[in-house]
Amino acid sequence: MARALILIGGTVMGSGLLYVQAAQRLALQPITLSADPTRYDHFTAKGAETIRVDTDDLDALIRECSRLRATYDIAGITSAADSFYATASKLCRHFNLPGPNPEAIEQCLDKYTQRQLLAASGVPVPAYRLAANAADVADSAAEIGLPVIVKPAVGSGSVGVRLCSTADEVVEHTNHLLGGQHIWRSAPRMLIEEFAQGPLYVAEIMGKEVIGISTLDFGPPPNFVYHENTFPALLTDEEHGRISDVSLSCLRALGLGWGPTNIELRWTKRGPVVIEVNPRLSGSPGPQLVKLASGIDLVAEHIKLASGGDVDLRRRHSHIAAAQFLVPDRDGTLDWIDGDSQAAAISGVAEVKLYIKSQTPIVRKGDYRDCIGHVIATSPSLEQSKAILRRAVDLIPWSITPLMTDSRK
Structure with missing residues (x-):
């Protein structure tokens, strides 16, 4: 009887395909259960099996997994x-x-x-308030002091997250969130936070071990759209130690410590402040950067853990891996995008991936969905990796026809 890995639901910035491919390398049959298989690219992977099921219905998922056990030895279930x-x-x-x-x-x-x-465990976090309506949001922003971050209490990928520097911007974004444009996973609740300023770092953790720390850069405010990601971050021993200590204290405070966790922190005037704890691996290309820089395949190790195998987190080498996202500067229709094969041919370029094709409409959301591709480079030094990255990205031009406006009226 073939051993199978069950993957529930979708993906985080393309990481689902990484799980499918890693499962196959580990001689596991990947089977994805999803309410809408057409939304995710990894469902088309060769040899992967996809089953449509209501992923919000736990009983339906239990029935489907029970049915699959008649055909497969289910080694593990994850997402x-x-x-x-x-x-x-x-x-x-x-x-x-x-x-x-x-x-x-x-x-x-x-x-x-x-x-x-x-906060109750003494972990440094930004000042915060919870709000359920526009009046509460305005009052909370005034109490904390501008600028503030206004975001949904439940969500990911910076969807619905905005930096508000004025009271009018707070009102505008609150109306956007509550006006029917934002899709809420649960009852509308908003988190208003102090804007913790400083470099952004991400601690990549497996179990209770900090594998490494990356640095992330966003595009211009008020949105939080990824532009660059580098692993590992160039930190002093003291900085690395303080970030690691705070990250491990998060696991204790939240009852985590099994499997992957990524923790976002800002290095502020008072040191590392925790922005967010995510009980999963970072989205793509985070896992690829870790693998290229250290030789540790976090996706494969997570699957091993989920299927009862032995985990190996030994570093094989020490390189610097850097990624740059391709982000359009306007809405419209993507006429063409080219040069990916030439960029991929550059020595030191590890991956070039385009997320969309020509003639695709572009409507920027101000979150991870704005990215239309990424390029990854690796070398023994940060300076060299960044130089390779710049050279490769410069070889990938695109053309966007702007949306028509009402100026003709």
């Missing part, structure tokens, strides 16, 4: 997306398979609950 990770952990508990604590995952996914637990 690449935080919105489905709690569900996957409940399935693991039901079928007596390795997995994280479902209650710990669920309370971590609620950013307000997460903030409360971290």
